[in-house]
Amino acid sequence: MFSTPTVAGDSLFIGSCAGTFYAINKTTGQVQWSYDIRKDGKQISFHGDPLVTDDLILIGTDYSCAPDGIGHVYAFERSSGKVRWKYRSTSVPTDIVQLGSNVYFGSFQDKWSSVNLQTGGLNWSFSTDTPNPDCAPIKSPVAVERRLFFAGLDGVVYSLDAASGRVMWKRKLAAAPSTSLVFRDKTLYVGTADQHIYRLNAETGAIVAELAIEATPTGRPAFAADSLYVFLENRPERAGYIISVDTKLAGVRWKQKSSPEWTSRRSLLWKGYVVAGNCRGEVAAFRASDGEPQWKLNVKGCISSIGSSGDILFVGVQEGTVYAFDLSAKP
Amino acid sequence: MVSLNCAQTAKKKEAEPFLAATPQLLWQYNTEG
Numbered sequence: 242m243f244s245t246p247t248v249a250g251d252s253l254f255i256g257s258c259a260g261t262f263y264a265i266n267k268t269t270g271q272v273q274w275s276y277d278i279r280k281d282g283k284q285i286s287f288h289g290d291p292l293v294t295d296d297l298i299l300i301g302t303d304y305s306c307a308p309d310g311i312g313h314v315y316a317f318e319r320s321s322g323k324v325r326w327k328y329r330s331t332s333v334p335t336d337i338v339q340l341g342s343n344v345y346f347g348s349f350q351d352k353w354s355s356v357n358l359q360t361g362g363l364n365w366s367f368s369t370d371t372p373n374p375d376c377a378p379i380k381s382p383v384a385v386e387r388r389l390f391f392a393g394l395d396g397v398v399y400s401l402d403a404a405s406g407r408v409m410w411k412r413k414l415a416a417a418p419s420t421s422l423v424f425r426d427k428t429l430y431v432g433t434a435d436q437h438i439y440r441l442n443a444e445t446g447a448i449v450a451e452l453a454i455e456a457t458p459t460g461r462p463a464f465a466a467d468s469l470y471v472f473l474e475n476r477p478e479r480a481g482y483i484i485s486v487d488t489k490l491a492g493v494r495w496k497q498k499s500s501p502e503w504t505s506r507r508s509l510l511w512k513g514y515v516v517a518g519n520c521r522g523e524v525a526a527f528r529a530s531d532g533e534p535q536w537k538l539n540v541k542g543c544i545s546s547i548g549s550s551g552d553i554l555f556v557g558v559q560e561g562t563v564y565a566f567d568l569s570a571k572p
Numbered sequence: 573m574v575s576l577n578c579a580q581t582a583k584k585k586e587a588e589p590f591l592a593a594t595p596q597l598l599w600q601y602n603t604e605g
Contacts, residue, residue: 242603243578258578259605270599286578305577334577378577536594554595559578561603570596 242557243506244287244300248550249319254298255555255563256287262300262315264322267550270565274322278302281327282311288334289381292344294358297325299344301333306349306376314346316361326361330354336381340389340403347379351394355406365406369393380421381461383429388443390429392418398431400446410446414439420471421461421507425488432458432471440490450490456482461507463515465529468494470515474502483508483515483527495532499525504544511549512568518544524556540564578605 244256253267264273278284284302292299297316304310312332316325335347343364347353351371355364371394382391388409389401396417400409416435423430428449429441436457440449456473463470473482473496481502485494505518514526514535520543526535542558549555552569 242605255603257603257605259603261603261605263601263603265601268598270601272601288577376577538595540600552595553598561605562600563603564600565598566595567598568595570594570598 242287242559242561242563243545244557245290245506245546246548246555246557246563247291247293247298248548248553248555249293249298252319253548253550253555253563253565254291254293254300255557256291256300256302257561258286258559259561260285262287262317264298264319265563267553267555267565276315276317276322276324278313278315281313282329283307283309284311284313284332286334288378289336289346292337292339293319294339296320297358299337299358301335301337301346303332303334303349306332306373312348314344314356314361316358328356328361328363334379338382338384338389340384340387343403345382345384345389345403347382347391349373349376349379351379353382353389353391353401353406355389355403364404367401367406367408369395369397369399371395380418383422383424385424386427386443390422390424390443392422392431398422398429398441398446400443412441412446412448414448420458423462423464423469425464428488430462430469430488432462436473438462438469438471438486438490452486452490452492454484454486454493456480460503460505463508463510464488465510468529470508470510470529472503472508472517476502481517481519483517483532485515485529485532497527497532497534505547506545507547509547509549511554512552516547516549516554518547518556520544522558524554538566
């Protein structure tokens with residue numbers, strides 16, 4: 242599974258690579274309800290993260306880039322799994338993000354759309370018209386302060402007016418974005434394939450600061466206090482890093498190198514730890530303040546996603562198993 | 573990232589995990605994919 246295990250209330254929501262979306266009791270592991278998306282057409286995967294609202298859970302689906310594949314956004318009632326609405330697309334491999342009464346998502350075809358949260362009715366769509374012959378992953382968007390920000394397959398960072406889909410600005414950096422965008426304090430952060438991290442003014446797209454680093458940033462960075470935590474990878478060496486940089490991008494505070502590279506999609510901050518997983522089934526926790534290794538877990542499989550709720554850590558592997566670990570339990 | 577999406581993931585079924593350190597395993601569930 243690639244979608245981050247996500248908790249709402251007593252339920253853990255996970256989407257498998259076999260076409261089923263599950264609500265599972267987060268403390269017992271018992272299935273509460275499930276929905277097989279294959280009955281609605283040629284779709285089997287959940288690559289983005291769900292969106293939780295008061296009564297709904299929204300998730301995107303796809304069949305990778307298969308030309309005859311389809312995707313949807315599903316809005317399930319959290320308690321019952323009943324489909325409130327579904328919106329059909331070519332594919333919806335990104336997170337679903339919300340701004341007010343609307344939600345936003347992208348496709349493998351680099352088409353970005355807004356639909357109404359309550360009805361699933363289309364508000365607008367925008368396409369960069371960029372082909373995706375290699376089925377490159379689509380980085381999830383950010384919706385904040387009346388804007389939708391995303392990194393297009395054309396290597397450009399876009400700011401759209403969230404209400405109309407009109408382009409407010411776009412910024413071509415020296416190399417294509419290699420991380421998801423993240424937002425804080427009117428600033429966008431993005432890592433690029435030429436081993437840099439950028440700060441952009443979210444109002445104008447102007448470059449505020451940049452920092453050269455020693456490998457390619459990947460995944461989705463995360464914030465804690467005035468630090469930004471970023472995965473890096475050096476593919477030829479099969480080396481991975483976690484680095485902590487200050488949010489002004491003045492420098493690297495600490496780094497931890499490991500092998501193989503980290504494969505969990507985002508830097509998870511949990512209980513003062515930065516938690517990451519790799520394809521050997523190793524989950525490692527580093528102290529967020531100084532990077533000191535704290536503990537390590539082992540599961541079977543290639544770790545693709547890690548989520549948390551309170552004292553419970555959820556680890557999803559590509560082979561389809563989700564593991565729940567309790568920090569408060571005694572050995 | 574080693575594997576980019578579901579379609580590129582090798583299918584194989586797995587055995588029980590082992591636990592090297594705290595936190596402790598609470599439960600596990602196999603979605604078969």
